[in-house]
Amino acid sequence: MNGLRRLRIVCQLGCLLGFFWLFVATEYRGLDELPYPVSLLFRIDPLAALADFFAPGAFAWRLLWPALLVIVATGLLGRFFCGWICPLGTTLDGAGRLLKSPGGRPRPGLRKIKYLLLLGLSAAALFGVQVFGWFDPLSLFLRTLTFSLYPVYNLFANRVFDFFYDHQLPLISDLVNGAYPFWRDHLMAFQQPVFALGLFTALVFLAVLLLEKFERRFWCRNLCPLGALLGLCSRHALVRREPASLCSDCSRCQSACRMAATGSDGHARSECVLCFECTEYCPAERVRFGFHSREGSGQVDLRRREVVTALAVGALVGPTASIAPAAASADSYLLRPPGAVAEDEFLRRCIRCGECLKVCIGRALQPAWLDAGPLGLWTPRLVARFGYCEYNCTLCGQVCPTGALRPLTLEQKHKTVIGLAVLDKDRCLPYARNEECLVCEEHCPTGRKAIVFEQKQVLVRSRIKMLKIPRVVGKLCIGCGICETRCPVEGRSAIRVTNENESRRKRDGLAWKADEKRPSA
Amino acid sequence: MNRRAFIRRSLQVAALTAVGGLPCLDLQALPAVAADPPLALRKGTDIPRLVRETVAALGGMRRFVKPGETVVVKPNIGWDRTVEMAANTHPEVVREVVLLCLEAGAGRVRVFDRTCNDPRRCYRQSGIEDILREIPDKRLRVEHMDRRAYHELAIAGGVKLNRWSFYRPALEADRFINLPIAKHHSISGLTLGMKNVMGVIGGNRGVLHRGIDQALVDINQVVHTDLTIIDATRILVANGPQGGRLEDVEVRNTLIASPDIVAADAMGTTLFGLQPADLPSVVAGARRGLGVMDLDRVRMV
Numbered sequence: 001m002n003g004l005r006r007l008r009i010v011c012q013l014g015c016l017l018g019f020f021w022l023f024v025a026t027e028y029r030g031l032d033e034l035p036y037p038v039s040l041l042f043r044i045d046p047l048a049a050l051a052d053f054f055a056p057g058a059f060a061w062r063l064l065w066p067a068l069l070v071i072v073a074t075g076l077l078g079r080f081f082c083g084w085i086c087p088l089g090t091t092l093d094g095a096g097r098l099l100k101s102p103g104g105r106p107r108p109g110l111r112k113i114k115y116l117l118l119l120g121l122s123a124a125a126l127f128g129v130q131v132f133g134w135f136d137p138l139s140l141f142l143r144t145l146t147f148s149l150y151p152v153y154n155l156f157a158n159r160v161f162d163f164f165y166d167h168q169l170p171l172i173s174d175l176v177n178g179a180y181p182f183w184r185d186h187l188m189a190f191q192q193p194v195f196a197l198g199l200f201t202a203l204v205f206l207a208v209l210l211l212e213k214f215e216r217r218f219w220c221r222n223l224c225p226l227g228a229l230l231g232l233c234s235r236h237a238l239v240r241r242e243p244a245s246l247c248s249d250c251s252r253c254q255s256a257c258r259m260a261a262t263g264s265d266g267h268a269r270s271e272c273v274l275c276f277e278c279t280e281y282c283p284a285e286r287v288r289f290g291f292h293s294r295e296g297s298g299q300v301d302l303r304r305r306e307v308v309t310a311l312a313v314g315a316l317v318g319p320t321a322s323i324a325p326a327a328a329s330a331d332s333y334l335l336r337p338p339g340a341v342a343e344d345e346f347l348r349r350c351i352r353c354g355e356c357l358k359v360c361i362g363r364a365l366q367p368a369w370l371d372a373g374p375l376g377l378w379t380p381r382l383v384a385r386f387g388y389c390e391y392n393c394t395l396c397g398q399v400c401p402t403g404a405l406r407p408l409t410l411e412q413k414h415k416t417v418i419g420l421a422v423l424d425k426d427r428c429l430p431y432a433r434n435e436e437c438l439v440c441e442e443h444c445p446t447g448r449k450a451i452v453f454e455q456k457q458v459l460v461r462s463r464i465k466m467l468k469i470p471r472v473v474g475k476l477c478i479g480c481g482i483c484e485t486r487c488p489v490e491g492r493s494a495i496r497v498t499n500e501n502e503s504r505r506k507r508d509g510l511a512w513k514a515d516e517k518r519p520s521a
Numbered sequence: 522m523n524r525r526a527f528i529r530r531s532l533q534v535a536a537l538t539a540v541g542g543l544p545c546l547d548l549q550a551l552p553a554v555a556a557d558p559p560l561a562l563r564k565g566t567d568i569p570r571l572v573r574e575t576v577a578a579l580g581g582m583r584r585f586v587k588p589g590e591t592v593v594v595k596p597n598i599g600w601d602r603t604v605e606m607a608a609n610t611h612p613e614v615v616r617e618v619v620l621l622c623l624e625a626g627a628g629r630v631r632v633f634d635r636t637c638n639d640p641r642r643c644y645r646q647s648g649i650e651d652i653l654r655e656i657p658d659k660r661l662r663v664e665h666m667d668r669r670a671y672h673e674l675a676i677a678g679g680v681k682l683n684r685w686s687f688y689r690p691a692l693e694a695d696r697f698i699n700l701p702i703a704k705h706h707s708i709s710g711l712t713l714g715m716k717n718v719m720g721v722i723g724g725n726r727g728v729l730h731r732g733i734d735q736a737l738v739d740i741n742q743v744v745h746t747d748l749t750i751i752d753a754t755r756i757l758v759a760n761g762p763q764g765g766r767l768e769d770v771e772v773r774n775t776l777i778a779s780p781d782i783v784a785a786d787a788m789g790t791t792l793f794g795l796q797p798a799d800l801p802s803v804v805a806g807a808r809r810g811l812g813v814m815d816l817d818r819v820r821m822v
Contacts, residue, residue: 165669178692181664190641361639392601392646429731438708439727443637445601447765453707468707478721488727 004276004289007340008083012090019087024187026358026399032400032410039355041087046071047226048351051132052128052402054125055348060403072231072478078237082220082259088137088208092217093258095209101216105258111221111271112302114228116310121225123314125348129321129375131350135225143354143378147195147367148202149360150350155190177428195357195384197367197378197411199272216258221271231270231300239274240494241267242288248443251491256281270300277287295514327373332498334372335382335479338363338389338416339397342504349404352378356396358403363387364481366394382418391480414446418478419479419497421451421472427494430469434458440495441470450476451483451495459491474501538795550575555821558781558813560788564774568754572617574746575750575776576820581625585748585753585780588626590695593633594619596752597653597702597717598647600763601638607757607770609647614776616652616751618700623658631690632663634720637763640665671723676743680809686723691744699746699782703753703789710800713789714749714782715741715811734801738809741782749785751777753792759786783812784819790818 007378021039022423026038026055042048049067052060069080070374070515120147133139136221141456151505164176184190211218220227240345246254253262257278261271278287286365340346357365357380365380372379380396382389391414408416421440429437444451472495479497487493499505538588561578565571571607576582596610604612612797614630622630632653644650645663653663666688673686675734691697701717708730709716715737729736753775757764764770773792779785783806787797797803797814807814 028639028640028641037651162669281574361642390601390642392642393639435731436708436733437727439730441707442730442762445638445763445765447760449760486727488725 002276002280005280008276009273011084012093015085016087016090019142023142023150023358026355026362027189028359028395029392031187032392032394034359034395035178038359039353039399041064041142042351042355043067044085044228045138045351045401046074046134046229047132047136047138048353048402050122050229051125051130051351052349054122054130055402056345057349057403062348063401063403072232072314074230074233077239077273078234078269078272079220079227080274081230082224082227083275086220086226088135088141088224089220089273090216091141092209092212092219094213094257096216099212101209101212101256102214103216105365106215106221106254106263107427108229108260108263109303111260112300112306113222113304114224115168115231115300116306117223118225118232119229119307119310120314120317123311124317125314127315127318128344128348130348130350130353131317131377132225133350135223136353137219137224137226139351139353140208142358142366144201144205145350146193146358147355147504148205149196150189151195151198154192157183157188158192174519192282193358193363195367197369200369201367201378213296215260215288218400230477235300237269237272238291239280239289240269240291241272242290245266247284247286250283252281252283253278253281253287262352263504265301265479266299273395273456285368287302298322321373321375323376327371327376328499331371331494332500334368334502335419335497335499336384336502337380338418339394339400339404339408340504341404341406342506346404346504347375347379349402349496350379350401351404353401355399355401359395359399360387361393361395362390362482362485363484364389365386382481383482385493386485387481388482388485391482400413414478415503417478417501417503418481418499419502420474421477421479421483421495421497423470423472423498424492424494424496427492428469428488428493429489432494434460434467436467437488438468438470439486439488443482443486445480445482446476448476449473450478468519470495477501525727531646536719536797556813557818558779558784559822560777560781560784561822562687562775564776566774568611571754571774571776572614572750573621575778576618576621579748579778579780582621583625585698586622586625586627586696589628591620591629591631591693591804592627592696592698593631593691593721594622594700595691595717595720596632596634596649596700597712597720598634598643598649599637599720601642602763602765603646604648605767605770606764607645607702607704607754607755608761608763608765610700611651611754612652612792614750614754615649615700616656618654618698619656619661620751623656623660623697624763627660627696631694633666633688633690635666635688635722636720643814655671658679658695663750663792663812673723674738677728679739679741681732682729685740685743687743688721688723691721695815696747697745699749701749701791702756703777704757704764705759705793707761708722709737709802710794711786711790713751713786713800714746715731715786715802715806716725718744718746734805736804738811741775741806741811742809748780748783749778749782751789753777753789756792759791779819779820781805783814784816787814787816788819806811 022038044066046067049064068220164173364384367378368376368381397405425431429435441451481497483495484493540772563575600608602608670689671686672689704712706712753773755772759769
């Protein structure tokens with residue numbers, strides 16, 4: 001194994017481990033501000049930058065400047081990101097080994113799909129529909145970790161720990177039980193994560209892995225829109241391969257290259273991920289990479305008709321998807337995390353990466369299926385019956401890599417209205433059954449409580465009884481949802497948070513303004 | 522043994538046999554309520570001194586903690602609130618009580634609470650985790666609740682509850698020291714010692730709020746408190762139990778301590794200008810023999 005190739009493998013594994021570590025660090029561990037840039041993976045993601053670029057409002061320079069560096073570096077060096085850094089690429093390399101990807105001649109016709117996909121997605125984004133995140137390999141990787149693999153790992157680890165806890169085996173149990181607090185505090189989620197789309201997300205990921213059965217790096221070669229973007233950027237890259245075409249006496253490169261970058265039409269710079277494997281398997285040791293050669297092609301083999309079709313389809317997706325009524329108005333229980341920008345802009349900025357869902361301390365956020373509109377798949381929604389928004393926590397805004405969730409100071413957070421709690425008087429115990437219960441009032445976190453009670457005389461079995469009856473004070477409620485989470489009524493809560501009154505909604509002059517309506521909490 | 526005693530004993534044996542198949546706490550084994558329980562009330566601004574004086578008035582911590590025993594110190598860490606908001610027990614009170622236990626020779630001191638907000642945030646924000654981490658003693662453990670250690674028990678003689686899940690380490694400890702903070706609470710009126718014990722039970726605690734007074738007595742009959750120290754260095758007089766506004770906090774520089782949890786709570790009501798009879802859980806506790814609520818029958822020390 002030569003030096004460059006070894007360096008590449010070390011870099012791949014190092015990045016993978018690094019991203020795993022940042023992933024595990026995406027959790028509250030005693031500090032209000034996360035000490036690490038846990039969403040680094042997306043801040044270096046050019047596709048996230050592209051999505052953000054098309055969104056209304058200013059480009060999030062503060063967050064996404066590293067992605068532009070990656071683009072510049074790609075322009076100079078080539079598609080090194082795919083071969084050296086991308087965690088999905090590394091995973092697929094590993095999967096390819098396990099699944100024994102076949103060699104043989106590639107199907108170059110498939111390769112253009114990724115460019116057409118990129119063009120279509122871009123046209124759609126320009127016309128108001130941004131779903132880069134569905135296909136972004138980094139989003140795919142991280143949300144699979146968040147929604148599926150990490151919950152499974154936690155469940156499994158907990159089962160193991162529980163076994164040794166419940167069955168006192170001499171020596172082993174003491175050891176395992178002794179390790180449990182450390183493991184729980186540093187290597188596991190504090191509470192078992194549970195996500196609605198865990199299985200679906202895992203199946204998508206599994207499908208991408210299984211494509212390795214057909215070709216090595218099938219996803220990266222043929223489907224990945226990020227690869228396409230980086231490929232386009234690297235057309236004039238300075239690092240070039242020599243020889244740039246197949247040698248007449250040997251065509252090993254044609255079948256052995258993981259990206260099928262070298263074929264009868266030469267070495268395609270926009271496909272080469274600089275893995276440097278060819279420098280090794282070349283029997284004559286002819287292959288060199290360097291800045292010297294002027295040969296080679298950077299061309300991307302696309303027909304004009306295909307390009308026009310992809311752009312047109314993309315542009316039409318926007319208006320077509322907008323035929324349906326807006327999900328937020330159809331579903332008054334559709335809540336977004338605090339700090340979310342207005343729904344339209346939110347959908348166009350969110351790249352469905354799952355970072356906010358990972359970090360949410362109260363397990364309040366769930367990935368949406370089709371319940372947030374057809375384009376809302378995998379976007380975060382706050383489901384207050386599962387968990388609530390912790391009053392003094394600002395983590396989701398800190399991890400969002402695209403500004404779909406704005407970072408909030410604690411003071412801003414206390415005034416940010418996610419929604420409005422509404423009592424269901426047919427279920428609420430004091431109203432419906434004359435029973436005493438004020439759990440919602442007890443947990444309401446605002447300084448002046450947004451849930452108050454009034455004493456009323458009620459007649460219970462012909463005896464007069466004083467009963468405390470809860471009432472929501474609309475001007476004080478921030479919609480954190482703890483009342484809905486804690487409501488002791490079984491099944492659907494007797495108090496539910498609607499998206500009425502949320503801060504991010506554009507309002508007419510008559511309505512409350514979120515900033516004015518609460519003095520100091 | 523006269524006839525009446527014979528019948529009573531027979532019934533007790535029969536009842537115990539009947540529930541023998543269940544994992545059941547023998548409520549008959551509760552120590553009899555002392556006729557005139559001692560109670561100490563002290564004031565002072567120097568919290569460590571205040572704690573020491575109050576406990577010394579009751580005869581010192583060695584009266585409650587014997588060498589080698591496992592002690593659970595159970596403060597209120599329920600809310601994600603800072604010290605001055607008076608939603609959690611004052612960290613200095615907790616530290617001093619822990620130090621007293623360690624000095625008395627406790628084999629192990631465990632501090633925990635089942636919080637209402639996120640446990641990690643509550644432990645930190647209350648200041649309790651940080652202040653206890655500074656004590657360099659291996660016998661002390663500040664720990665989060667272990668979800669596996671809850672244990673469902675039948676409550677023989679329970680009025681409101683006949684089964685509930687309890688936190689085993691709290692039951693298994695040799696001594697249970699209860700460190701509530703005195704607060705306003707809109708459901709139970711006030712939250713004092715008996716209410717604080719809700720921090721070592723499992724289950725959906727929300728449903729207990731229907732008929733909470735008898736439920737509190739049921740729970741307190743299972744979890745026996747050896748010493749209650751009510752932290753009234755500052756109290757929350759409105760918007761309890763979690764507060765959040767300094768306007769609702771009153772500084773009182775007071776501690777109340779007694780081995781009798783009902784007596785301690787009864788005295789606690791006077792902090793808020795109430796009588797013991799105004800707090801239904803105190804009345805229910807006294808009626809069911811958990812302790813003494815009549816402050817004239819309490820021996821002030």
